[in-house]
Amino acid sequence: MKAATSGHLVDDAGLVDIVNHLVETAVTTTARRQASFLGIIAACDVESFFGLYCRLWLQSKYDSTSALLETIQSSTGIWVTHESLGRVIGGFVPVFQKTPEWPEYFTILSDSQNHGVRDAYKFHKGLATDIQIFQSMYDTLRNPNPSRGTGITHAKFLCLLSALQNAQVPPAQITTLKIRTFSAWRDVYYRRMARRLSIDLPRPLHIIPKSSQNGTELPTAAQ
Numbered sequence: 001m002k003a004a005t006s007g008h009l010v011d012d013a014g015l016v017d018i019v020n021h022l023v024e025t026a027v028t029t030t031a032r033r034q035a036s037f038l039g040i041i042a043a044c045d046v047e048s049f050f051g052l053y054c055r056l057w058l059q060s061k062y063d064s065t066s067a068l069l070e071t072i073q074s075s076t077g078i079w080v081t082h083e084s085l086g087r088v089i090g091g092f093v094p095v096f097q098k099t100p101e102w103p104e105y106f107t108i109l110s111d112s113q114n115h116g117v118r119d120a121y122k123f124h125k126g127l128a129t130d131i132q133i134f135q136s137m138y139d140t141l142r143n144p145n146p147s148r149g150t151g152i153t154h155a156k157f158l159c160l161l162s163a164l165q166n167a168q169v170p171p172a173q174i175t176t177l178k179i180r181t182f183s184a185w186r187d188v189y190y191r192r193m194a195r196r197l198s199i200d201l202p203r204p205l206h207i208i209p210k211s212s213q214n215g216t217e218l219p220t221a222a223q
Helices: 013-025 034-043 051-063 067-074 085-091 100-112 115-129 133-141 154-163 171-180 184-185 187-195
Strands: none
Touching: 013 034, 013 051, 034 051, 051 067, 051 085, 051 154, 051 187, 067 100, 085 115, 100 115, 115 133, 115 154, 133 154, 133 171, 154 187, 171 184, 184 187
């Protein structure tokens, strides 16, 4: 974590690599960690494309939805012209669902002319309601990413949250997804997201192998 705030990183790629690694690390307790995450978030330069991406990505897991919304609103002039940043913001649907900030977030989605925002929102909406879209993603979602500490990339986890809310899906497939992604549920931040969305978690969590949370390969992109 010190590397992200040291000022010694010579390029944006270094910071992006660290941020992707941090969001895909299984955090089993918030003790003595939350302040460090907030410090890294504050160090991200939201005036730059990559700095804004890093702050948004970290906040979507480690910060409050009110803080994430404030970043989105205050940086509109930057992300509105970038379709890729728009996809990131539009992909936060399951982050904001069932929170007090949802109406304001949804207004941003509805009013935005950014194609990335609209496409990502429609995809998450379809994943949560359309059986065909769910089935098109089923194999991808049920196959773990063992090189990640959480066993899943952060972007895929957000898709998983939407998929697990699809009432059209056979219960057996929902159960399979929960079991196959067991490593993610060791993460306290991911468990909070799931519980807010009324997603029942696999039990008992204590039988999940602790070795599954240790990934050695440094993620280079949020996939």
